[in-house]
Amino acid sequence: MDLRLLAGLGITLMAATPDAGAAPAKRTCLVLADGYVSEYAWGRYQEMTFPWDHPGHDYCVRGLLENDTRFQRWLKGWNVRRVDLEQLNGPLRLDGVDLVILDDVRQCVCDPHEATLVEFVRAGGGLLVYAGFWGLGGCPKSDYCRLPTSSSYQHTPLGALLPVAITRSPDLESLREKPAAVRRPLFTDAALGRGLDAPNWEVFGLHDCQPRGEVLATVDGRPLIARGAAGQGRVVVYTGDDLAWLRAGVASNRNPYAGTLWRRLAALAVGDPAAIAAAPDPVPTITRRPALAHPDQPLNFLWGGAFYYRTPEMEHLWARDLAAHSVTLYGHGDLPESVAKASGAAGWGSFGCPLNSKTAVADAECWMVDAAGKPVEGRPCYTNPQSLRYLEEAVRAQAAALAASPWVTYGHMGDESEFGNCYCEHCRAAFRAEFGYELPPLRDDFSPQYLDQWIDYHRFKNGAIGRMYARATRVAHQANPRLRMFASLPLVGGTCHGDDLYHTQAGFDLLWDHTYPGTMAIRVGLHAALLEETAMLQGRPEVPILDLLQGFDSYDRVSHMPPPEYVREMAWQAIAHGIDSIGWFVYNYCFWNMPGSEAWAEAGRLAEEVLEPLTPTLYQMRNAQQPVGLLYCYSQEAVDGLKEATWDEARPWKGLIRWWTTHATQEAYAVLKYAGVPLNVVSEHRLLEGQPLPWKVLVIPYVEHLHARSRRALEAFLAAGGKVYVGANSTLELPGVQKLPVSFDTKFTTWWPVERKEEWNQRRARQYVIGPLLEKARQLRPLFAAYRDEALVTADDPEVVTSVREAGVARYLFAINDHQVNPTSPEMRARRQQYNHFMLLPMTFPRARATLTVRGEGILYPLLPSGGRPRILTADKPTSLRLDLEGGGGRLFLLLPEPVQQVVFTAPPVRVAEGVRLSARVLGRSGVLNASLPLRIDLRCGRARQSVYATTREGTLTWTAPFLNPFPAGPVSVTLTELASGVQATGVTE
Numbered sequence: 001m002d003l004r005l006l007a008g009l010g011i012t013l014m015a016a017t018p019d020a021g022a023a024p025a026k027r028t029c030l031v032l033a034d035g036y037v038s039e040y041a042w043g044r045y046q047e048m049t050f051p052w053d054h055p056g057h058d059y060c061v062r063g064l065l066e067n068d069t070r071f072q073r074w075l076k077g078w079n080v081r082r083v084d085l086e087q088l089n090g091p092l093r094l095d096g097v098d099l100v101i102l103d104d105v106r107q108c109v110c111d112p113h114e115a116t117l118v119e120f121v122r123a124g125g126g127l128l129v130y131a132g133f134w135g136l137g138g139c140p141k142s143d144y145c146r147l148p149t150s151s152s153y154q155h156t157p158l159g160a161l162l163p164v165a166i167t168r169s170p171d172l173e174s175l176r177e178k179p180a181a182v183r184r185p186l187f188t189d190a191a192l193g194r195g196l197d198a199p200n201w202e203v204f205g206l207h208d209c210q211p212r213g214e215v216l217a218t219v220d221g222r223p224l225i226a227r228g229a230a231g232q233g234r235v236v237v238y239t240g241d242d243l244a245w246l247r248a249g250v251a252s253n254r255n256p257y258a259g260t261l262w263r264r265l266a267a268l269a270v271g272d273p274a275a276i277a278a279a280p281d282p283v284p285t286i287t288r289r290p291a292l293a294h295p296d297q298p299l300n301f302l303w304g305g306a307f308y309y310r311t312p313e314m315e316h317l318w319a320r321d322l323a324a325h326s327v328t329l330y331g332h333g334d335l336p337e338s339v340a341k342a343s344g345a346a347g348w349g350s351f352g353c354p355l356n357s358k359t360a361v362a363d364a365e366c367w368m369v370d371a372a373g374k375p376v377e378g379r380p381c382y383t384n385p386q387s388l389r390y391l392e393e394a395v396r397a398q399a400a401a402l403a404a405s406p407w408v409t410y411g412h413m414g415d416e417s418e419f420g421n422c423y424c425e426h427c428r429a430a431f432r433a434e435f436g437y438e439l440p441p442l443r444d445d446f447s448p449q450y451l452d453q454w455i456d457y458h459r460f461k462n463g464a465i466g467r468m469y470a471r472a473t474r475v476a477h478q479a480n481p482r483l484r485m486f487a488s489l490p491l492v493g494g495t496c497h498g499d500d501l502y503h504t505q506a507g508f509d510l511l512w513d514h515t516y517p518g519t520m521a522i523r524v525g526l527h528a529a530l531l532e533e534t535a536m537l538q539g540r541p542e543v544p545i546l547d548l549l550q551g552f553d554s555y556d557r558v559s560h561m562p563p564p565e566y567v568r569e570m571a572w573q574a575i576a577h578g579i580d581s582i583g584w585f586v587y588n589y590c591f592w593n594m595p596g597s598e599a600w601a602e603a604g605r606l607a608e609e610v611l612e613p614l615t616p617t618l619y620q621m622r623n624a625q626q627p628v629g630l631l632y633c634y635s636q637e638a639v640d641g642l643k644e645a646t647w648d649e650a651r652p653w654k655g656l657i658r659w660w661t662t663h664a665t666q667e668a669y670a671v672l673k674y675a676g677v678p679l680n681v682v683s684e685h686r687l688l689e690g691q692p693l694p695w696k697v698l699v700i701p702y703v704e705h706l707h708a709r710s711r712r713a714l715e716a717f718l719a720a721g722g723k724v725y726v727g728a729n730s731t732l733e734l735p736g737v738q739k740l741p742v743s744f745d746t747k748f749t750t751w752w753p754v755e756r757k758e759e760w761n762q763r764r765a766r767q768y769v770i771g772p773l774l775e776k777a778r779q780l781r782p783l784f785a786a787y788r789d790e791a792l793v794t795a796d797d798p799e800v801v802t803s804v805r806e807a808g809v810a811r812y813l814f815a816i817n818d819h820q821v822n823p824t825s826p827e828m829r830a831r832r833q834q835y836n837h838f839m840l841l842p843m844t845f846p847r848a849r850a851t852l853t854v855r856g857e858g859i860l861y862p863l864l865p866s867g868g869r870p871r872i873l874t875a876d877k878p879t880s881l882r883l884d885l886e887g888g889g890g891r892l893f894l895l896l897p898e899p900v901q902q903v904v905f906t907a908p909p910v911r912v913a914e915g916v917r918l919s920a921r922v923l924g925r926s927g928v929l930n931a932s933l934p935l936r937i938d939l940r941c942g943r944a945r946q947s948v949y950a951t952t953r954e955g956t957l958t959w960t961a962p963f964l965n966p967f968p969a970g971p972v973s974v975t976l977t978e979l980a981s982g983v984q985a986t987g988v989t990e
Contacts, residue, residue: 027098027270031071031082032113034105034134038086039145053247055144056593058133059561061246061309063596064317066284071101074259075266085109092116099270100125104132106151107159114158121161122231126269129162129237136164136207136239137171163213163228164237171208172241175220176248182220185240189216192225192264195257195278202253205244209237227268236269251311256280286320286342296484296544297615298346300607301329301583303514303548304592310336319343321595326607329583331412333592340407344964349402353414353487354472355380357394360387368422371442382419382461382468383426395472399479411476413487419465421457431460444646446639448705455638455707459688462503470507484509488548500634501534502685511535514548514585517570519766519843521888522801522818524549524573526669529681530632532578532623537685541622547579551599561594564602565845565888569816571606572890576803576814580619582611610864613934613979614892616951620932621812624804627787629682629695630669635706636661652754660748661702664727667744667773668701674777674798677784678791687713697723697787701744703732725783740783742776759829766843767822774798790855792895797850800885807932808954811856812863813893817848817885845887852881854895861894861980863934870899870981896931898924900981903935906956909974911989915939915962916972920985921955928955937961938975942968 040055062068072080078099083092085105092113094100100117102110110117121127133139136159138150152169153159159166175183183202187193203219213228219240227236245252255261260278267276307318319342322330327345335347360366360380366387368376380387402408423439431439439460440453473485486508489499505511511531517523524547531545549570551562567584574582584594584603594600637658644658653660672679679699686693687710698717703726706714711734714724718736726732729743746769752760777798781788788794793802793813803814821844828842854860857875862868873879873895883891902923910917916939922929932951939946944967950959957976972989 026077026079028079028081028096029071029075029099029101029266030094030097031080031101031103032092032105032110033068033082033084033103034109035084035086036106036134038109039106039147053142053144055142056591057246057308058243059596060591060593061243061314061595063594063600064314064321067243067596070258071103071262074262076259076263078266085113088113094120094125098126099266100127101266102127102129102135104130104134106134107138107153107156108147108151110153110158111156114156118157118161118230121233121235124232126233126266126271127161127235128265128269129235131207131237131239131241133172133205133241133243136162136209136237137166137169139172140170161230161235162237163211163226163235164209164223164239165212166207167210168208173206173208174244174248175202175204175206176244176250178220185217185219185224187217189214189225191275192216192261192268196255196261197278198255198257200253201255203240203242203244204248204250204253205241207239207241209239225265234269234271236265238265246309252309252313254313284317284320286316286323294616297619298329298546298581298583299611299615300325300327300603301546301548301581302327302331302592302594303583303585304330304333306333306591308591312338315339316342319345325600325604326612329410331410335407337405337407345407346409347405347407348410348412349398349405349408349483351395351398351411351413351472351476353417354391354395355382355387355468356414356417357390359393360390363390366390367424368420369424369427371421371423373423376420376422379420381422381424381426382464383422383430384424385426388468388471391468391472392475395475396479399476399483402483403480406482409482409484411480411483411485413469413472413485415488416490417487418490419461421461427460427464430464431457434460434463442645446642446705448708451635451639451642451705452708454642455635458500458634458638458641459503462500466503466506469504473507473509486510486512486546488512488514500685501530502537502683505534506538510544510546512546512548514550515570515574516550517573518764519820519822520666520670520769521566521569521573521820522670522673523666524570524579525577525673525801525803526666526681528574528577528579529623530578530683533632533681533683533686536622537683537689537691542619544619545578545580546583547574547581548583548585549574550585561597561599563843563845564598565886566843567599567602567888568606568886569818569845569888569890571603571610572814572816572888573801575610575614575618576801576805576816576890578623578805581615610892613864613936613949616949617807617932617934620807620951620953621805622807623680624792624806624811625694626678626680626804627696627790628672628677628679628784629693629698630665630672630679631682631684631687631698631700632665633661633700633703633706634684634688635710636700636703639705652757653752656748656752663748663751664702664744667747667769668699668727671742671744671773671776671780672699672784673801674774675780675784676788676791676794676798676802677780678787678804684710693717693722695722697725697784699740700724700726700730700732702727703730706732706734741779744776746772746776765822765824766820767824770820792854792856794853795850795883796853797848800848800850800852800883802852807951808930809897810929810931810933811895813852813854813860813895814890815850815852815883815885816890817845817888819846819848819887820844821846847887848883848885850883850885852883852891854879854881854893856895858895858897859899861896863892863894863980894933894980896924896929896980898926898929900929900933900978900983901925903976903978903983903985905976905985905987909972909987909989911972912960915960916974916989917960918957918974918976920952920957920976922952922957922978922983923955930954934979936977936979938977939963939967940973940975941970944968 086109138152150170154166154169206219211223213226215223215226217225224240225238259281264276319339322343322345330345331348361378366380366384368379368381370376428439435456476483476485513527515524515527535543640658640660647654724737725740727743728739750768792804799818801816801818805812855878857873860871905920907919922933935950937948946964948961974987976985
């Protein structure tokens with residue numbers, strides 16, 4: 001409130017009489033921060049090389065240290081707020097602020113607000129400047145920075161206010177090569193340094209300034225801390241960079257009394273004379289363990305990369321960060337036992353492709369033979385008996401070695417292994433035994449007869465690869481029964497290059513995909529649905545399905561990190577279409593750099609609000625049967641592969657044609673989703689294996705040839721009254737098949753314009769294809785109107801994607817905001833022509849306001865963070881729900897045939913050594929609700945409390961809820977809550 005304005009109006013305020021017993025009013029501190037987005041948004045990308053000055057290290061360590069909130073922890077008794085100046089739109093308001101901390105802020109970001117800060121100080125405010133890496137005279141430019149010059153306060157109004165003189169720009173100097181004694185701070189002000197017993201504290205980075213005020217501490221004979229006055233206010237400057245140790249590649253050697261020091265500096269800046277006793281910073285505690293207790297249901301798992309800062313302190317912070325984000329599985333890095341125990345995370349051991357053992361690679365008798373009859377050096381064959389014996393020896397030894405690390409519970413058998421065609425005597429004999437004729441040689445022959453043989457060969461090859469992996473899995477189990485074995489295989493273009501899912505992953509302990517959705521997160525749903533279809537075809541409906549979601553093509557806010565909305569939508573698309581557990585791999589390859597980013601914060605929020613409560617139930621859900629099936633056509637993928645193998649090198653798409661059908665399928669999936677068509681993804685293996693086709697319509701995005709088995713299956717489907725549609729540019733000739741009015745070739749031809757080869761790979765942005773895709777959806781909507789009008793759930797906004805999953809009588813209705821905008825300016829196109837330009841794709845995610853129409857009867861519960869009251873649905877009248885979805889956000893509703901009325905224990909809870917044994921049921925009016933419903937289990941004993949999540953199976957729960965932390969002796973109070981209705985049951989262990 002401006003008292004001068006009140007006085008001018010003749011208004012006076014009576015001072016309130018202080019309450020002698022009241023606590024003193026808190027001072028207010030405003031921390032001004034810098035997100036550095038503009039510095040790195042278009043910086044250099046190096047996939048395989050990460051030197052110590054790479055900004056990803058900085059983000060990682062800042063996140064682990066919780067650097068952004070350190071002043072909130074340190075300034076006890078203060079009211080501390082934080083503003084990121086880079087994201088501040090409008091003026092900086094300092095009403096009611098006593099102290100401003102300028103926290104490692106570039107001058108170019110502070111520039112619009114310098115006059116406000118100068119006026120604030122001269123009017124009596126306190127200013128505390130932490131120079132850090134970017135402050136004062138700035139830092140030297142690196143290869144990763146986009147801005148051309150260093151940002152400096154040397155000749156600015158705020159710089160003139162400081163008690164140190166900036167004499168050059170940049171002025172940040174590394175002290176790495178100096179002796180340790182030189183790097184240790186010396187306090188010239190005894191009161192400031194009193195009790196700060198920190199003999200190992202070293203400053204590795206210092207801004208080389210000259211004193212202009214009172215120097216309170218020095219490093220290397222130069223000011224580290226200085227204070228001065230400006231008008232009625234005070235200014236204190238700290239010229240060091242406390243994170244310079246990580247850029248120097250050394251141990252942290254941080255100040256263990258940082259909180260005390262900064263409380264004293266804040267007091268100096270506001271003129272508070274009270275003495276502040278020295279106290280060491282508390283050791284950060286791991287206060288939150290993963291709430292999901294099932295060891296076979298990983299949550300927020302990570303392909304984490306290497307962790308370089310292997311000191312006890314940093315490993316403790318690593319464990320805390322994993323626990324805080326509910327990470328229950330950490331892979332690809334060497335997870336230490338201490339981190340695993342402290343965080344509750346399991347690890348996976350990296351086996352590599354088991355076929356490629358050192359002995360097999362070195363033994364020429366094991367090598368594959370190419371189509372010309374020549375051995376392929378160093379590439380073992382997947383049917384060669386000697387290769388498989390070597391495989392068993394290697395896997396057995398690796399699995400046995402991991403038995404000494406009980407926290408390692410998964411075995412990873414290689415990343416994106418591709419397998420060539422082999423024509424050795426073993427493959428020829430095995431093919432002849434399986435198919436009854438000779439293995440076909442490679443030739444440029446697109447006759448139906450040869451194409452069927454070519455497809456047979458790839459069915460054989462993928463089957464052989466699957467049997468090879470299954471053999472490795474069996475051997476690993478024999479040596480180490482604890483391990484769950486899997487591999488990361490490339491799904492796209494898979495028939496010809498290694499993975500058709502149905503065969504290759506048949507012997508794994510789980511189904512796996514890692515999805516690169518580019519700028520089209522909707523693709524995650526396609527992969528998820530195909531994985532679930534594969535599980536059903538394999539006869540393993542409850543096999544775990546895991547998807548590693550990748551931030552590829554989306555680095556725009558911090559170094560190598562996607563925006564949080566992108567993370568959010570990928571997660572919702574995955575769980576809405578068939579994935580049981582999701583994980584994260586931001587494409588940095590060599591090191592883990594998610595901590596401290598918006599994306600990692602969003603992953604933690606999703607874990608707490610969505611994944612923890614829902615994951616046990618996700619394992620019981622199945623995609624609901626829909627009237628329309630979208631065929632994933634392996635026959636056509638094989639045809640594409642033959643083109644790649646036989647086309648002349650002069651053909652423009654020689655090296656790309658293998659992606660044609662994949663891209664057509666991805667496009668068709670998006671178009672049908674945008675058209676509101678209720679669909680399932682159908683694997684062609686269903687046709688090849690003679691499985692039922694319970695759909696009214698099948699859509700094949702693009703097809704020239706189908707295997708004879710698939711043709712016969714479609715003929716029978718048509719004869720039974722089914723409809724088959726193919727894309728308009730398809731050339732398949734089959735009586736009864738109808739062509740759609742659209743083709744699904746926009747994505748491929750936009751990415752790889754045949755007449756502009758110099759622009760290939762340039763336009764991997766959703767913005768270039770979304771218009772044509774939405775237009776195709778508009779054209780298809782009337783054709784599929786009857787199915788859309790009967791769908792259980794639809795949205796009036798085409799870019800709000802819906803899905804239905806089932807678990808018994810429970811139906812789970814998902815709605816996901818797929819709106820997204822990518823800049824498409826000439827400048828952006830030019831930048832994408834740079835090295836790895838396809839990773840430089842800024843994206844924004846608008847909110848979506850849509851009306852959801854639900855048809856059916858029962859009671860509809862909003863679930864998880866949705867809120868709201870249940871709705872009663874009747875069969876004769878659709879129900880409309882108005883949704884307001886955040887960017888990339890989703891909503892979930894549970895439809896039951898009758899209300900949840902009771903949760904009851906069927907036996908008293910029993911305390912056992914590992915937890916509490918529970919038996920319960922969820923009841924409706926007519927008895928047990930035959931459904932999988934999400935439950936929260938709250939346990940309490942004395943001051944010990946914890947929550948875990950579970951699910952009913954066919955309406956019942958039989959489970960031992962484990963103690964995640966030590967529980968004192970005595971009875972345990974148990975509360976079961978059904979999450980949709982909020983109905984509870986309480987009990988106490990006997």
